[in-house]
Amino acid sequence: MADRRKFLKSSIFSGLAVTTAGFSSMACASEPQKKPVKKPIVISTWNHGLDANKSAWQVLSAKGRAVDAVEQGVRVTEADPNNATVGIGGFPDRDGVVTLDACIMDEFENCGSVAFLQNIKHPISVARKVMDDTPHVMLVGEGARQFAVEKGFKEENLLTEKSEKAWKNWLKNQDYKPKINIENHDTIGMVALDDAGNLSGACTTSGAAWKMHGRVGDSPIIGAGLYVDNEIGAVTATGLGEFVIKICGAHMIVELMRQGLAPREACKQAVERIVRKYPDNYKDLQVGFLALSKDGEYGAYAIHKGFNFAVKSEDQEELINAEYYQG
Template sequence: MLIRRKFLQQGILGSLGVLLARKGAAAVPATEPAAARNAEAGKPIVISTWAPNAKANAAAWKVLAANGSALDACEQGVWVPEADPNDTSVGYGGYPDRDGRVTVDACVMDENGNCGAVMCLEHILHPVSVARKVMEKTPHVQLVGAGALQFALSQGFEKVNLLTPESEKAWKNWLKTSKYDPMITVEERTQKSKKMLNHDTIGMVALDGKGNLSGACSTSGMAFKMAGRVGDSPIIGAGLFVDNEVGAASCTGVGEEIVKICGAHVIVEMMRNGLSPEEACKKACERIIKRNGLEKSKNLQAGFVAVNKAGEVGGYSVAAGFNYAVHDANGARIIDAKHVL
């Protein structure tokens, strides 16, 4: 209630400033925090895939509310699930591949179109920060496997064991049948949604008080995947894309399907052509369904989130069960995404 009251007060002050300016008087002083001055304009704002990442948004919001950059906000937000042993699909505690090795993927992209990514990286707690180092310290965009680890160690990152006892136990149980199917039945999806177990990749995009966009994405990939498998998450244009003139988008779900349509890039281009974030995300879902056909699409999931330059946000998914977290001057909220099927 206090947050809401403060927000309304800020809105009244902003309106008063406009009236005074029209009469030739000075507007409200620019000494107000950026978060307050830009509330009505829809910024700053952060959006991420899946409800459990409300806590990641909270970390990102601390940066944005202090007039920090969208890139810093996304990096610090993604740190939260990367270090959470109870998150079995991002970083520490993530389920391993079929050989029992936890490999992580991540990428970042800033307002200038700079980007960096790491793929199939082992032993590093915060791959999103290694991805940022790739962007800032090398002439490359992507580093993979042993090379990515070598670079991370050269930048001062320490090796840690990402495989927790709980994840190791789950892997050993999986070995009894070794059943691997990245698709998911309607019944399985319904049960996972009820138990909030369908959280996987964290995709986060933000608009800061200066009007700049950035994004980050991080995952340990599909549980018990083939060794070396990489999905959409660390691929610029698939799992994440940012265009500071238009907007930013990120994705979650069956990465192979998202890669095949260049999901995040498609959404940004749809926004460039005038669609709202929600409409653009819906179009991406429809492309997946059209490519796969209706019957096959019933057993897969992909979810998308986006924010445009005006601070409008939206999300959509192929099937039911996807939600996303938003944090802005109005506070934090969880939104159940609309879905095509």
């Protein structure tokens, strides 16, 4: 009898061991496999983002910081006199004055911004100086210009012959109905994930052509035209800034991503909010959002057909047409 009890006890524990091992094996097999983080990677708005990304990639491929990459990237567009909506050569306001806006944000949620800046070609670098060298976030107008000069930035005339000619032609009718779409690229926004897994972003523009003197859009406003949360993702915006500001677009999308939405779906929900809240306006304006998550996933969405964005990583370099609500 004793031998029988030993046999039964041994059989029971052996069975439990096998069963437990089986459950353990099943649990391991059912655990979701995490995708490897795609890094480094840089994405930016519009077709001029292709050249901007190349400059940013020089920093990223050398294991540099994302914040340095986005600054260097958008400077390429700011320096292009043939680009009518960013930096030198940007279309002026209705008084014939070129005014520039820009902001930058790093992985520590430090940020700097300038708005209504005149005679300085690289507002993104002035914004970087505001972030790095002052206790402030935003400087505007004459104060921003003075600060830039003190920091060694060269003043120059930003109104090119081509842009002046366009402005004088506009003066004949003075029709102001901004339709920012593929025919009139507005801003360059850029977000990047570096080799260390950190996110940063930059946004720079000359704003809507023929705007009222003193008008500022979303591009220099943290939370509207740009927002970075290094735990979640980075987002930038393009289009008619008033409507991006009204929904705090970039910040909203980051928070939607925090709730678990993929970048593309978060951008889509932001666009749909504009459509829903402004049914009488959205058909005549363009807004596009571009988002990059902490794991290197990206996505975009716009109100209308025509918004595209550039992607650059180790194995990818292309221009992608964003999905849209209504063509």
